[in-house]
Amino acid sequence: MRDTVLMDENPAVGSGGGSDATAEVRRLLVIHNPTAGGRRARRLRAVVSRLEARGLSVTVKPTGKRGDAEDFARGADPAEVDAVIAAGGDGTINEVINGLAVHAAAGLPLPLGIVPMGTANVLAAELGLGMDAERIAAAIAGGRRTMIWPALANGRVFSLMAGVGLDARVVERVDPRVKRLIGKGAYVAETLVQLATRPDHRYRVTLDDGEAHDVASVIVAKGHFYGGRFICAPDARLTEPELHVCLFPRGGRLNALRYVWGVTAGRLARFPEYRVVTAKRVRIEGPAGDGLFADAVQGDGDVLARLPVEIALAGWRLPVLAG
Numbered sequence: 453m454r455d456t457v458l459m460d461e462n463p464a465v466g467s468g469g470g471s472d473a474t475a476e477v478r479r480l481l482v483i484h485n486p487t488a489g490g491r492r493a494r495r496l497r498a499v500v501s502r503l504e505a506r507g508l509s510v511t512v513k514p515t516g517k518r519g520d521a522e523d524f525a526r527g528a529d530p531a532e533v534d535a536v537i538a539a540g541g542d543g544t545i546n547e548v549i550n551g552l553a554v555h556a557a558a559g560l561p562l563p564l565g566i567v568p569m570g571t572a573n574v575l576a577a578e579l580g581l582g583m584d585a586e587r588i589a590a591a592i593a594g595g596r597r598t599m600i601w602p603a604l605a606n607g608r609v610f611s612l613m614a615g616v617g618l619d620a621r622v623v624e625r626v627d628p629r630v631k632r633l634i635g636k637g638a639y640v641a642e643t644l645v646q647l648a649t650r651p652d653h654r655y656r657v658t659l660d661d662g663e664a665h666d667v668a669s670v671i672v673a674k675g676h677f678y679g680g681r682f683i684c685a686p687d688a689r690l691t692e693p694e695l696h697v698c699l700f701p702r703g704g705r706l707n708a709l710r711y712v713w714g715v716t717a718g719r720l721a722r723f724p725e726y727r728v729v730t731a732k733r734v735r736i737e738g739p740a741g742d743g744l745f746a747d748a749v750q751g752d753g754d755v756l757a758r759l760p761v762e763i764a765l766a767g768w769r770l771p772v773l774a775g
């Protein structure tokens with residue numbers, strides 16, 4: 453474990469490292485969340501027509517409810533498809549990754565492709581994908597694989613980050629209808645509500661060597677972007693087998709507000725008590741089952757688990773078609 457040097461500037465987008473290889477991709481299963489990101493169906497149509505123009509066979513399967521994307525990905529037959537494409541936001545991609553985990557853990561990984569259609573699209577940003585249909589289609593059809601290291605929170609897979617404290621509570625309470633209406637603004641509004649009404653909670657974070665920290669909030673990062681293009685763990689990379697644990701020690705509303713400002717203004721590095729440490733395993737304990745929604749664990753922007761939570765690397769890598 454070591455302290456991470458913090459930077460003020462945003463590092464370049466991209467995910468260096470991760471041994472890449474290219475394989476032929478001809479048959480695609482596209483899992484589409486039609487409710488994601490205010491229904492950006494036009495982007496999906498543009499990508500599919502470009503893939504078909506390149507001679508690929510594309511089957512689009514729309515989800516009807518939460519959980520479908522995971523079931524569809526788990527049920528994908530490697531004898532019949534070469535890659536599974538998640539068309540939706542980070543929540544849908546997370547579900548698809550949880551489904552693909554079965555194949556990857558069995559040593560027969562099916563590559564993941566992404567058509568970003570969500571509100572924040574953090575995974576797409578982390579991989580440097582962009583929103584241009586031609587570029588997205590080229591990344592999928594090109595077959596070049598970036599190997600990423602997902603992690604587990606109480607057995608559920610996440611690829612970007614897991615959080616406990618203010619951010620998990622915001623994720624849990626944000627109204628999906630408001631999100632559809634005003635996009636990212638829904639998170640800002642819910643953060644303000646939580647800052648005004650949320651009682652103070654403390655969490656105990658234990659790192660793999662037994663070092664313990666008492667904090668008001670914690671984010672366990674696999675990637676360096678957070679909530680869009682904000683940065684909490686500047687050195688975290690999807691392609692590295694390491695967890696970057698961001699510790700927010702100070703409690704109280706004013707400090708919570710200060711941390712929100714620090715994240716959004718890129719000023720966290722200036723806070724003397726803010727630390728990022730690396731670890732392979734993290735245990736987080738707190739006010740479990742207190743009826744105040746303080747025990748939620750968010751992963752990739754959705755509630756993935758409840759405290760206490762054990763977070764560790766999944767132990768397998770997932771190939772992602774990222775160009």
Ligand SMILES: Nc1ncnc2c1ncn2[C@@H]1O[C@H](COP(=O)(O)OP(=O)(O)OP(=O)(O)O)[C@@H](O)[C@H]1O
Nearest residue numbers: 485488489515516517540541542543544570571572
């Ligand atoms: N057909 C569906 N109906 C309702 N919910 C769905 C459906 N398909 C998937 N979901 C769920 O909707 C949630 C939000 O979807 P997703 O994250 O893809 O879009 P978003 O919320 O617009 O984007 P972002 O995560 O970037 O904010 C996910 O947790 C997913 O499980």
